[in-house]
Amino acid sequence: xxxxxxxVDAFTRRPFAGxxxxxxxxxxxxxxxxxxxxxxxxxxxxxxxxxxxxxxDFALRWFTPKVEVDLCGHAxxxxxxxxxxxxxxxGTTIPFTTVSGPLAVExxxxxxxxxxxSRPLQPCTTPEALVRGLGRRPVEVLRxxxxxxxFATPEEITGLAPDMVQLGQLEDCLGIxxxxxxxxxxxxxxxxxxxxxxxxxxxxxxxxxxLVPYWSQRLGKRRLIAHQLSARGGExxxxxCGERVKIGGYAVAYLRGxxxxxx
Numbered sequence: 092x093x094x095x096x097x098x099v100d101a102f103t104r105r106p107f108a109g110x111x112x113x114x115x116x117x118x119x120x121x122x123x124x125x126x127x128x129x130x131x132x133x134x135x136x137x138x139x140x141x142x143x144x145x146x147x148d149f150a151l152r153w154f155t156p157k158v159e160v161d162l163c164g165h166a167x168x169x170x171x172x173x174x175x176x177x178x179x180x181x182g183t184t185i186p187f188t189t190v191s192g193p194l195a196v197e198x199x200x201x202x203x204x205x206x207x208x209s210r211p212l213q214p215c216t217t218p219e220a221l222v223r224g225l226g227r228r229p230v231e232v233l234r235x236x237x238x239x240x241x242f243a244t245p246e247e248i249t250g251l252a253p254d255m256v257q258l259g260q261l262e263d264c265l266g267i268x269x270x271x272x273x274x275x276x277x278x279x280x281x282x283x284x285x286x287x288x289x290x291x292x293x294x295x296x297x298x299x300x301x302l303v304p305y306w307s308q309r310l311g312k313r314r315l316i317a318h319q320l321s322a323r324g325g326e327x328x329x330x331x332c333g334e335r336v337k338i339g340g341y342a343v344a345y346l347r348g349x350x351x352x353x354x
Contacts, residue, residue: 092122092354094130097177098346099169102294102325106343109325110294112169113139115350116178121150124159130350132156137289140166142174148186149174151194157288160265161236162191164296164338165325168203171196172342175203202328204339209331210235210300221267224257224283229269235301237282238264242271245279249320255285262286268298270306276326277315278306294325299338307331 095116103109113134121127121143131139131154138160143150151170153163167187174180175198187194195206212233221238222228227247229240238261242248248271258267266284273279280302282295299317306315313332319325328339 092350092352094350094352096346096348096350097169097173097344098136099172100343100345101165101168101172102296102319102327102340103323103343104326104341106345108323109340109343110165110292110323111136111345112166114166114170114173115139115141116173117141117143126352127152128154128159130154130352137292138163138166140170142170145188148188148193151187151189155284155287155289157286160287160297162189162207162297162300164205164207164299165294165340167194167196167205168296168340168342171198171203172344176344177347199339202339202341204328204337205296207296207300207336207338209304209334209336211304212239212301218261220257220260224254224261224267225251225269226254227251233305234264236264237266237268237298237301239268239270239301239305242269245271245273245320247271248279248281251281253283253291255283255290258283259285266292266295266298268295268302270302272306272310273318276318277310277312278302279318279320281320291321293321293323294319294327294340296327296338296340299327299329300336303329303331303336303338
């Protein structure tokens with residue numbers, strides 16, 4: 092079995108920054124889930140995207156080194172980048188079918204804009220494992236798919252040194268968002284998901300499905316610029332569209348090749 096493979100840095104304009112994603116272009120039918128998971132584990136990136144062309148759209152799935160996830164922003168952006176740049180997709184918008192429903196990526200000049208579902212945050216109790224894991228108590232804690240710990244300053248976000256063992260005890264979420272208002276941008280964040288095999292995700296598009304409606308309401312503006320303050324860093328250009336969110340970013344190619352598996 093030979094699978095075209097691409098390694099793309101997403102949500103960045105330069106190499107060695109943003110969030111690296113693997114993109115595998117499949118054909119015909121889905122390989123067994125066990126094989127997809129082994130490929131993702133072999134790549135050992137935050138996510139590997141598997142793209143299967145269909146008659147009118149593309150089926151899309153995402154795997155971390157340990158599990159399949161329900162939604163992933165940076166690997167979707169990377170997949171669209173590959174389809175536009177290397178497969179010569181001629182339209183301006185690529186439709187995807189996923190476990191989270193229909194998604195789309197629109198090309199706007201050099202930027203790619205994700206059309207994702209909005210996942211508003213709701214009030215919740217504050218798990219002590221979250222406080223112990225982050226090493227400090229947030230101003231407030233909310234949740235949707237992920238827990239979201241809100242702090243007062245960007246310096247508190249950059250200063251976090253999480254205890255992944257403690258955060259790994261939070262079994263009722265995919266990950267933990269830490270966020271605060273920004274200075275040069277509207278808001279900043281970091282994202283931790285040790286239970287999925289990703290201690291810290293460099294840039295997390297799916298977390299912004301919750302962050303965008305929260306900060307849009309808090310700041311009283313629909314269009315927002317966000318930075319993710321991981322070591323690699325990333326920039327996201329966001330818009331609150333009610334039941335949907337738009338998340339824009341750039342991408343840079345790092346590697347292209349072929350996976351060869353003898354089964």
